[in-house]
Amino acid sequence: MSELSTVLRAWRERTMPEEVGLPAIPGRRTPGLRREELAALATVSVDYIVRLEQGRARHPSAQTVAALARALRLTGEEVDHLYQVAGLASPSANVVPQHISPGVRRMVDRLGDVPLAVFTATWDIIHWNGLWAAISGDPAQRQGVDRNVVWRHFTDDFSDVSYDDVHHEEFSDDLVADLRAAHARYPDDRSLRDLVTRLRATSADFDARWGRVSMSVHKSSRKVMTTSAGPITIDCDVLTAPGSDLRIVVYTTVPNSQDEQRLELLRVVGTQTLV
Structure with missing residues (x-):
């Protein structure tokens, strides 16, 4: 698996539904967010999330990476890493930031x-x-x-x-x-x-x-x-x-x-x- 697929899955599984405004469902077996939940939060298709996590999609756009970072509530350092493993330059200090802390x-x-x-x-x-x-x-x-x-x-x-x-x-x-x-x-x-x-x-x-x-x-x-x-x-x-x-x-x-x-x-x- 690629580093992109590894970090994306790890960060999805650590993100609790209640952290992103979704209801907590007792007894759910999926750790963290489901793929369809992340897809909805990032406004991308579930199939694309699957392909990213399986390493079949390796070059998401900067807009998609920014949406995933916001959905997963990443820190500044994590945002930089996600851009890097997606093969993109991290947003510089001279570019309008789109990350929500x-x-x-x-x-x-x-x-x-x-x-x-x-x-x-x-x-x-x-x-x-x-x-x-x-x-x-x-x-x-x-x-x-x-x-x-x-x-x-x-x-x-x-x-x-x-x-x-x-x-x-x-x-x-x-x-x-x-x-x-x-x-x-x-x-x-x-x-x-x-x-x-x-x-x-x-x-x-x-x-x-x-x-x-x-x-x-x-x-x-x-x-x-x-x-x-x-x-x-x-x-x-x-x-x-x-x-x-x-x-x-x-x-x-x-x-x-x-x-x-x-x-x-x-x-x-x-x-x-x-x-």
Whole structure:
């Protein structure tokens, strides 16, 4: 067996279901995660996990390795090793990190009763819970640049989100400022450079804001989400973890309100469409 198949199986078998937000099943004979559980967490096929562990697939993409590392909650050193045995260069300090540390994972798990998602410094979504998918649309149905908040904001304008003109201006400026700060911190990140180039060519609004070189920070905001349960007014807060560029976005509703009731309905039905 290859080193890749050996470490992948060992790390899968040591990862307990409850560590990754799955229910613990008494008496299960499989140590750690089942292959289908890891596949679901990393959004790859079960067959591909089998082939990796049997040594029949030896060259996963960097995107797949990053997804496996997040699903298995690897430490920084373990992430580097997984990249190396997969035949890939480890992410450098000059490239936007996509790894979610075990500590951030645990914090996210404990906030599971609210819509929540984790984003990189460039606003690529890399982790979300079921309630986030129910209220915002399932990110698993989007690929590539369509998972980036800045791209969608300036090219799609999030038709399912409503906010006043003042907030629209502030949010637009905040996103451009975030991307500029990331561009300065991670000069070797080709994907980031390509994103900025595409945005400037596609969106005159983004290009104008980029040229103004304004810096700003995110503030708490209130917006209305159009959902299958009806419109829901939510408060949006952006949290950060010490020593990390990750952004944790949390949605909450006013207690005992109609918005809270509609959010609770979404918790039950998930991403199903209500008739």
